[in-house]
Each structure stands twice: as C-alpha cells, then as structure tokens.
Amino acid sequence: MMTLERSTVESLVRQALARNFRAGSVSDGQRTSVAYASGSDKRAPQLVVNVSARHCHVTQEDLERLFGKGHQLTPFKWLYQDGFFAAEETVTVIGPRQRMIANVRILGPCRDHSQVELAFTESIMLGLDIPVRKSGDHRDSPGAYLIGPAGLARLEKGVIRHERHVHMGPSDAAYYGVKDGDRLHLRIKSSCSAVLEGLLVRLSPASKLEVHIDTDEGNAVDHPHATEFELFT
C-alpha cells in the first residue's frame, strides 16, 4: 500500500478541483484570483487580491441541523489560504418578508460561530440592514434562517458585510511595516480605478499575503480587468 503525505494529497485534490472549476462563477464563495507584483520593488511580496462572493460559515452543530447527524463538509475547491475550502454544501438563506438567496456556499472547515457574509447589494435584496464587521463580531447584526436538505438552522445574529481585510504572515508584515489590527490602503488600477482605504491587517504565522474584498467592491473597481494592485500605508 502506498502512503501519501497529507500535503501531497491536498495538492493533488487542489489540482483536480482546479481543472473542474469554472473561474468567474459568483456562487463559489470566492472569485478570480489575480496576482501582481506591487510596484517595481523586487523585494515586494506577491500580492493576491480575491473577491469573496456571498458565503457562510457554520458550526458543526448547525451543519448537522442542515445536513444531518454526523455530517462532514466535503471540499469543493481549495482556497488560497492553506487548509480552507469552499465546500460542496450550499444552503438557502431566508431573510424577512419571505425573500431568500439560494445556493449560498459554506466555507470550511467548521467554526465556533455560524455567520453569513453578504455584499450590501444582496442584503438590500434580502431586506436586511447589515453592519460592516470583522469575522466573529456580530454586534447589532441581524439573523436569518438557513435551510439545508435535512433541516433548518436559526441564526439569532451573524449576517454581516465582512470588513475588507488583508491576510499576511510575519515577513509580509515586516515588509509593509505593520502589525495585526493596523490598516493599509489598496489602490486598484482599472477602467474604474480607486483606492479602498483602511483595510484591516490580519497577521497570522501561517497566512499568505492576500486581500479579501466583496463583490460590491470587486464590481465597483472592475476587479476582473484590473491591471495593477498596490498596498500602501
């Protein structure tokens, strides 16, 4: 019997999934990765800017309410940060006035809080007034119902617009001269150039340099046709 390292298996799965993954689909939790050197500085780390489409995170308990006892998430597409994935599993999010959004993808692995992340365009469609929050901060946020094939999970709160942010590791933080919780600005060059100000720095030893913006921000700046991204203090 052949034994494979976990990292080798993950890499093979990643490659196989990448072949089957149609870029640009809004419902896959994350859209269109674009990497550019930031400026001409050869020391500059590779900057990846990803658009996070609407998605949710769930606790193991909520996952079992939605998909049945003992259910485990199945990776559908590995994300840029190691160990994180868009799952095969999707749910329907129901807001007030019987409005709903179907096929909202769960991102894995499971967390210690359930949370729905929407762009403002989507929350307006749902009839929800949502705050801009970092992950896990559910102050003043509305709730929603999630519907899965096995049942329903009721979130008392946790529907948010996820505040745009930049993941990075220690060497990236040293390059930009920032620490966890600091702010950086993001310049996007495109037919709709803009500077998004004050992105939250999220420093973690294992993180790769990656900006997350949502679909409103991605569409505002024409992210798919952007020619340059630059992070600066």
Add this chain to the structure above:
Amino acid sequence: MMTLERSTVESLVRQALARNFRAGSVSDGQRTSVAYASGSDKRAPQLVVNVSARHCHVTQEDLERLFGKGHQLTPFKWLYQDGFFAAEETVTVIGPRQRMIANVRILGPCRDHSQVELAFTESIMLGLDIPVRKSGDHRDSPGAYLIGPAGLARLEKGVIRHERHVHMGPSDAAYYGVKDGDRLHLRIKSSCSAVLEGLLVRLSPASKLEVHIDTDEGNAVDHPHATEFELFT
C-alpha cells in the same frame, strides 16, 4: 381660468411626488441624495452625490413599440437636474439565456438613442459582459430585448455600465479649475472609505453640481451612511 407658469407646475408636481416617494428604493432610477459642503471652504459649492440605480433611456420610437402608438412618458419623480425625471413607465430587460430583470425604470425625457445602464452585479446576473462607457457611446456593448405592455424593442447594442461622472455648471467648473471632459477624484468618508478616481466632468450651462455613481459603487462605499464627500483634482 387660472394660468400657471411651467416652472410653478413643475415645482408643485415635484412637491407632490416627493411626499409619495419612499427614499432608498432601488428601482426608482436614482437613490438617496446626500448633500455636504466639500471641506470647510465657504466658497465651496454644495456637492450632491447620487446613486443611479439600473435604468434605461428610450427613443420616442422605442417607447411607442413598448407602450403603444403616441405614448408619452409620465413623470414619476423629478431628478436633481432640472427637466429630467424617473418615469412611471418600467420595462423588463431580457438578456441571453432567458435571464431577465423586471421593473427597470425609464428615465425621461426621450432621447435620440435607447440605452440600458446596469451595474456590473446586474450584468453578471443577466449574463452580459458590458463595457464602461459614457452615455451614448455604445462601442463594443451588447444589446438586449426590452419588453413593455404593448410590445418589444430590440436593442442591437447599448447595454453599458455608465461611467461615473460629475455634472456641473460654469461657476462650479471655475471653482474646481476644470473644463468639460476633465477628470476629478471623489473621496467618500464612511465605514468603507474610498477614493473613486477619475470621474468624468460633464459641463453644461444649466447643470447643477452632482456626482452620479452606480449601485456597485454606492454599495462599495456604504453611500447611505457616508459622512463626507469631497471632489478634488
């Protein structure tokens, strides 16, 4: 018989409609007018930033195809620029693959070209790849079908993302030191602060100072909760 000046009639209609108009509705062609002094300069003209929701313009010929012979647009809500209005009339826009958006409002008066203005979020939903264009520039733009109660109008082209722009009159242009066709940047202070770069200046003798951004841009910067807008070169 009492005779009223046209301007008096327009003012009365405007007041009556304003009382019945629910602010914040996405389908009214234009959303949430917010006015702030730009900076502390007392000479600064009043700056109004409006979000244009999806809408269309039609020729008189297309209007008659959609609503019947001899049909005239009925004003529903007067816009900030004198003489322009969101009409009572709405159409359904049909894109490829049988996808559609219902209740797309017509803005009046009629023009010499028919045109549909969508945010990228909406064009992606419709399955259309649209360019960023100023009004009337339909290069490389896709078409669509418009459906009204009396029939259908086929647009060969003219579905665009309307390039963000700033209307102004001669005194505003003098204040900012710009001429028609120049570019200005717009800074928005909010929970999602940003600088939108290179807004097209549209100078016209009768225009009032007003920025038009679309719903993607408005939602990206949390326009309804913005505390400050500033235009600068």
